[in-house]
Amino acid sequence: MSIAQHTGQAAMQPVDSYLNEVLAAIRPLPPRELRLDEAGGAVLTEDVAAAWALPPFDNSGMDGYAVLAADIAAATPERPVTLPVRGEVPAGDTRPHHLDPGTCLRIMTGAPVPSGADAVVPVEWTDGGVAHVAISRAAEPGYSIRRAGGDAVPGDVLLTAGMRVGPVQIGLLAAAGRDTVTARPSPRITVMSTGDELIEPGQPVRPGQIWESNSRMLAAAAQQAGYPARRHAAVPDDKAAVLAAIEAALADTDLLVTTGGVSMGGEHDIVKAALQDLGTVAFRKVAMQPGMPQGFGVVGPAGTPIFTLPGNPVSAYVSFQLFVRPAASALQDFGPERLAATSAELAGPVRSPSGRRSYLRAVLDSAAGTVAPVSGQSSHQLASLARANALIIVPEPVTGLPGGTTVEVLVLP
Amino acid sequence: MSIAQHTGQAAMQPVDSYLNEVLAAIRPLPPRELRLDEAGGAVLTEDVAAAWALPPFDNSGMDGYAVLAADIAAATPERPVTLPVRGEVPAGDTRPHHLDPGTCLRIMTGAPVPSGADAVVPVEWTDGGVAHVAISRAAEPGYSIRRAGGDAVPGDVLLTAGMRVGPVQIGLLAAAGRDTVTARPSPRITVMSTGDELIEPGQPVRPGQIWESNSRMLAAAAQQAGYPARRHAAVPDDKAAVLAAIEAALADTDLLVTTGGVSMGGEHDIVKAALQDLGTVAFRKVAMQPGMPQGFGVVGPAGTPIFTLPGNPVSAYVSFQLFVRPAASALQDFGPERLAATSAELAGPVRSPSGRRSYLRAVLDSAAGTVAPVSGQSSHQLASLARANALIIVPEPVTGLPGGTTVEVLVLP
Numbered sequence: 073m074s075i076a077q078h079t080g081q082a083a084m085q086p087v088d089s090y091l092n093e094v095l096a097a098i099r100p101l102p103p104r105e106l107r108l109d110e111a112g113g114a115v116l117t118e119d120v121a122a123a124w125a126l127p128p129f130d131n132s133g134m135d136g137y138a139v140l141a142a143d144i145a146a147a148t149p150e151r152p153v154t155l156p157v158r159g160e161v162p163a164g165d166t167r168p169h170h171l172d173p174g175t176c177l178r179i180m181t182g183a184p185v186p187s188g189a190d191a192v193v194p195v196e197w198t199d200g201g202v203a204h205v206a207i208s209r210a211a212e213p214g215y216s217i218r219r220a221g222g223d224a225v226p227g228d229v230l231l232t233a234g235m236r237v238g239p240v241q242i243g244l245l246a247a248a249g250r251d252t253v254t255a256r257p258s259p260r261i262t263v264m265s266t267g268d269e270l271i272e273p274g275q276p277v278r279p280g281q282i283w284e285s286n287s288r289m290l291a292a293a294a295q296q297a298g299y300p301a302r303r304h305a306a307v308p309d310d311k312a313a314v315l316a317a318i319e320a321a322l323a324d325t326d327l328l329v330t331t332g333g334v335s336m337g338g339e340h341d342i343v344k345a346a347l348q349d350l351g352t353v354a355f356r357k358v359a360m361q362p363g364m365p366q367g368f369g370v371v372g373p374a375g376t377p378i379f380t381l382p383g384n385p386v387s388a389y390v391s392f393q394l395f396v397r398p399a400a401s402a403l404q405d406f407g408p409e410r411l412a413a414t415s416a417e418l419a420g421p422v423r424s425p426s427g428r429r430s431y432l433r434a435v436l437d438s439a440a441g442t443v444a445p446v447s448g449q450s451s452h453q454l455a456s457l458a459r460a461n462a463l464i465i466v467p468e469p470v471t472g473l474p475g476g477t478t479v480e481v482l483v484l485p
Numbered sequence: 486m487s488i489a490q491h492t493g494q495a496a497m498q499p500v501d502s503y504l505n506e507v508l509a510a511i512r513p514l515p516p517r518e519l520r521l522d523e524a525g526g527a528v529l530t531e532d533v534a535a536a537w538a539l540p541p542f543d544n545s546g547m548d549g550y551a552v553l554a555a556d557i558a559a560a561t562p563e564r565p566v567t568l569p570v571r572g573e574v575p576a577g578d579t580r581p582h583h584l585d586p587g588t589c590l591r592i593m594t595g596a597p598v599p600s601g602a603d604a605v606v607p608v609e610w611t612d613g614g615v616a617h618v619a620i621s622r623a624a625e626p627g628y629s630i631r632r633a634g635g636d637a638v639p640g641d642v643l644l645t646a647g648m649r650v651g652p653v654q655i656g657l658l659a660a661a662g663r664d665t666v667t668a669r670p671s672p673r674i675t676v677m678s679t680g681d682e683l684i685e686p687g688q689p690v691r692p693g694q695i696w697e698s699n700s701r702m703l704a705a706a707a708q709q710a711g712y713p714a715r716r717h718a719a720v721p722d723d724k725a726a727v728l729a730a731i732e733a734a735l736a737d738t739d740l741l742v743t744t745g746g747v748s749m750g751g752e753h754d755i756v757k758a759a760l761q762d763l764g765t766v767a768f769r770k771v772a773m774q775p776g777m778p779q780g781f782g783v784v785g786p787a788g789t790p791i792f793t794l795p796g797n798p799v800s801a802y803v804s805f806q807l808f809v810r811p812a813a814s815a816l817q818d819f820g821p822e823r824l825a826a827t828s829a830e831l832a833g834p835v836r837s838p839s840g841r842r843s844y845l846r847a848v849l850d851s852a853a854g855t856v857a858p859v860s861g862q863s864s865h866q867l868a869s870l871a872r873a874n875a876l877i878i879v880p881e882p883v884t885g886l887p888g889g890t891t892v893e894v895l896v897l898p
Contacts, residue, residue: 108686108701109701112705112708112709122868126867126868127695127865128690128692128695129692129693133863133864133865134748135748135753135754162681162722162753163680163681163682163693163722163753164680164681164682164683164693164694164722165681165682165693166691166692166693166694167693168692180748180753181748181796181797182680182682182695182796183682183693184692184693218863218865222861222863222865222866223861223863223865223866223867223868223869224868228868230868230871231871238705238709238898239702239703239705239706239708239709239802240702240706240802240867240870240871241871242698242701242702242705243698243699243701243702243705243798243802243867243871244698244867244868244870244871245686245698246686246696246697246698246701246702247695247696247698247798247867248686248696249686249687249690249696250686250687251685251686251687252687267576267577267595268575268576268577268578269576269577269578269595269596270577272664273521273658273659273660273661273662273663273664274662274663274664274665277541277662278579279541279542279579279581279597280542280576280577280578280579280580280596280597281577281579282540282541282595282660283659283660283661283662284659285655285656285657285658285659285660286656288521288522288655288656288659289652289653289655289656289659290652292525292651292652292655292656293652295525295652296525296651296652296711309575309576309577335547335548335593335594340548340575340576340593341548383594383595384594385656385660389652389653389656448635448636450546450631450635450636452540452546452631452635452636453635453636454539454636454653454656454657454660455535455539455636455637455641455643455657456636457653457657458643458644458653458654458656458657485651
């Protein structure tokens with residue numbers, strides 16, 4: 073038995089190869105017709121064309137007076153032109169209005185421009201008169217008129233398939249009169265921790281027990297990434313309980329994440345034991361630190377992707393950012409979305425195990441262009457992760473780097 | 486009457502001065518005791534110290550065998566040391582365990598280290614035996630043992646007042662046994678559009694009417710910024726209706742946003758007319774484009790901040806990002822949060838009105854370091870905003886810039 077076999081290095085899979093394997097196995101969610109209030113974050117599977125002109129009719133860009141530009145061509149502050157005010161057109165007025173030459177109509181922002189008018193004089197250029205108005209400045213034809221179709225004409229493609237629906241896209245869909253859109257919804261993510269040692273925070277613990285943190289942390293991370301996410305109560309180390317919890321979650325879950333129960337130790341690795349029987353989830357040693365033991369596959373009638381992340385909180389969090397986030401976006405046939413990468417100068421020396429890619433928790437100072445590893449790099453040291461805003465990448469063959477080295481850094485969200 | 490008075494320039498307030506006035510008027514929300522599941526995005530008002538050690542007890546970092554290091558000091562692959570296995574310590578085991586010299590105990594990741602043991606041998610260094618185990622590598626004292634207090638000792642400050650609670654902070658609070666924390670919650674934002682011309686998307690419009698888009702767009706923008714937000718149904722141009730809608734919304738709103746009804750035109754500016762009577766909301770002309778007419782103040786018994794944004798969708802959106810976002814974070818005594826700023830080279834010439842700061846919708850190419858204004862810069866042209874990912878800032882005195890100029894750019898979220 074060689075040392076390589078002893079340490080398991082021979083079986084380790086590179087990080088990028090593992091992520092590619094995961095992404096290749098993802099089948100995008102089927103598109104659905106989504107109401108606007110559920111379309112935020114969805115990814116369009118249709119081009120959205122304007123069915124009507126935007127704006128739909130010529131309308132006023134200002135509060136003022138609709139006029140014939142020729143009638144006020146001579147207006148100056150010294151010699152204002154006075155016109156009779158024949159009425160008023162508020163926004164939302166659906167009655168037809170007509171302007172007779174030599175007169176004007178009061179008009180509000182957004183109100184339809186009367187037929188016969190070819191300019192709107194802002195109220196600031198007038199004395200604001202009600203029966204008659206003195207206009208002290210000329211306006212060119214078209215002034216302050218937003219033309220029908222000035223933003224889009226019917227048939228113009230407003231949004232294209234493959235775009236993610238953000239706030240402005242929601243606004244544009246609404247402005248175009250659409251109350252539904254065909255898109256891949258944001259995947260619903262469920263996170264569950266496993267382990268007999270887990271106790272709910274706020275409850276007393278006995279020696280040997282710890283408070284459960286992973287499911288809350290990862291559900292919050294998924295929400296931060298824009299996905300609807302929830303936690304499942306912690307599941308005991310029991311194969312039947314794990315399978316029952318997974319089956320229950322599948323009813324309204326598009327991506328399942330478990331933590332714990334996937335070490336190398338055998339019968340106590342309950343998640344591994346439970347899922348290995350299904351034959352659709354593969355367990356890997358990935359050449360990384362933190363986070364070596366990883367599992368990924370599909371479960372249930374819909375082929376729902378499942379990640380079985382390690383139970384150490386730092387391992388679970390880093391694995392979530394590196395693997396689960398890109399997979400979630402791939403479920404929408406988008407991205408895949410990864411953490412933003414930059415480079416910075418090491419503020420001090422770092423060490424890394426040979427043959428594994430390290431993701432060292434660190435404080436990035438973007439202004440100074442430096443990055444300093446935090447103290448406490450073990451995979452259970454969550455307090456040090458809470459002080460970090462970045463991960464320093466140390467490549468697989470490298471076992472140490474001196475301060476001053478330029479390194480690749482991932483920015484934590 | 487001078488031209489300046491005619492065009493209203495004399496009365497315009499600079500953007501920064503207006504924002505400062507807004508921020509100075511914000512009173513942070515009172516802190517509350519929040520459950521973990523409502524603490525995401527909250528800003529701590531207490532230092533959180535560890536009440537117990539983290540980890541709370543010495544535990545195993547690997548699946549393997551708890552041993553006395555001295556017993557296996559001579560172990561090599563060629564001459565393994567064989568020890569009797571006297572039992573098993575799973576994670577979550579609350580029974581006391583003791584190791585007798587010359588023996589070992591099977592132990593799982595996270596399980597408490599038995600008294601008398603001073604190292605854990607990973608299962609990969611052994612033959613995995615059940616009754617006896619052959620260990621082929623020595624381990625130093627302390628190997629694979631996570632010491633009690635290795636992440637934090639009682640009294641260590643884990644999180645400090647003023648921090649925003651993100652996913653890792655939620656995880657750390659849970660790991661420390663906390664199920665509540667004292668913090669300023671994320672402000673609940675309500676957005677309502679006003680205007681008789683507004684029709685719900687999906688419903689037919691008559692000439693003079695348009696589909697309502699602002700409330701959906703801004704509620705989505707508030708959610709994207711991390712705040713709980715909802716839209717109120719569009720409110721007609723009626724003072725009593727506007728006041729009633731505001732009063733109803735105040736019951737569960739920490740920050741109110743209206744759009745429309747704040748132009749310069751007088752009696753049809755219903756929002757302005759309704760709120761001016763209260764005397765607690767000020768209306769300003771701000772020296773910017775888009776977005777000149779702005780209103781801000783407080784309403785209701787709790788002094789809830791209210792923004793009355795212009796009704797043009799691009800004006801409303803830009804105003805939201807420039808003014809409402811920083812104000813929302815100031816309600817948590819945090820930030821104020823602003824759009825990320827960068828600089829880039831103009832891909833083409835731009836124009837801007839004298840005396841107003843322009844925020845031109847643009848496509849930023851970060852890799853190339855260039856920024857190109859999109860076509861369609863009028864404040865009603867939402868389709869062009871949907872193609873933009875940035876805003877080019879053109880300072881107040883500048884009326885035009887040639888291509889190649891380096892400009893300040895705000896990155897849209």
